[in-house]
Amino acid sequence: MEALQRITQKERNMDVRTGFIVLFCLMGFTCAEPVKFIDCGSSSGKVAIVDINPCASQPCQLHKGQSYSVNVTFNSAVVSQTSTAVVHGIIAGVPIPFPIPIEDGCKSGIQCPIQKQQVYHYVNSLPVKTEYPAIKLVVEWELRDDDKQDLFCIRFPVHIVS
Numbered sequence: 001m002e003a004l005q006r007i008t009q010k011e012r013n014m015d016v017r018t019g020f021i022v023l024f025c026l027m028g029f030t031c032a033e034p035v036k037f038i039d040c041g042s043s044s045g046k047v048a049i050v051d052i053n054p055c056a057s058q059p060c061q062l063h064k065g066q067s068y069s070v071n072v073t074f075n076s077a078v079v080s081q082t083s084t085a086v087v088h089g090i091i092a093g094v095p096i097p098f099p100i101p102i103e104d105g106c107k108s109g110i111q112c113p114i115q116k117q118q119v120y121h122y123v124n125s126l127p128v129k130t131e132y133p134a135i136k137l138v139v140e141w142e143l144r145d146d147d148k149q150d151l152f153c154i155r156f157p158v159h160i161v162s
Helices: 002-030
Strands: 045-053 060-063 067-076 084-091 094-097 119-127 136-144 150-161
Touching: 045 150, 067 136, 067 150, 084 119
Parallel strands: 060 150
Antiparallel strands: 045 067, 067 119, 084 094, 084 136, 136 150
């Protein structure tokens, strides 16, 4: 009987330790800092949070040959049947088109039609091609509505590395 009580006590201690480990891991996820961004003219909406995953430090270091998840939480100020993403890399003040796999925002986590005063979570992929130069630049990411107005327009610095 005494041996059974010792085993039960050990199991409780392990459960408590496991619980603390899980708690600390979850705290790490919830305490992650969003990416610092500049609003560059969100005329049809308002951005709340921008996350790039993985991004351990800022500016985000984007490794050639890898793909990154870009998550933008925004509130729409208009109704729109469609949404289209347009992405540029700004190098020395010159915007250079940056191709992304899915330009249709309605296929990137947003349920269309977009409604006024609704919060949306846009999610897309940012592939970094191996042929890109190692350079610091600013990414400009727009999501446009039916009237080609920006549901959001954000700019954030990145550093492409080998």
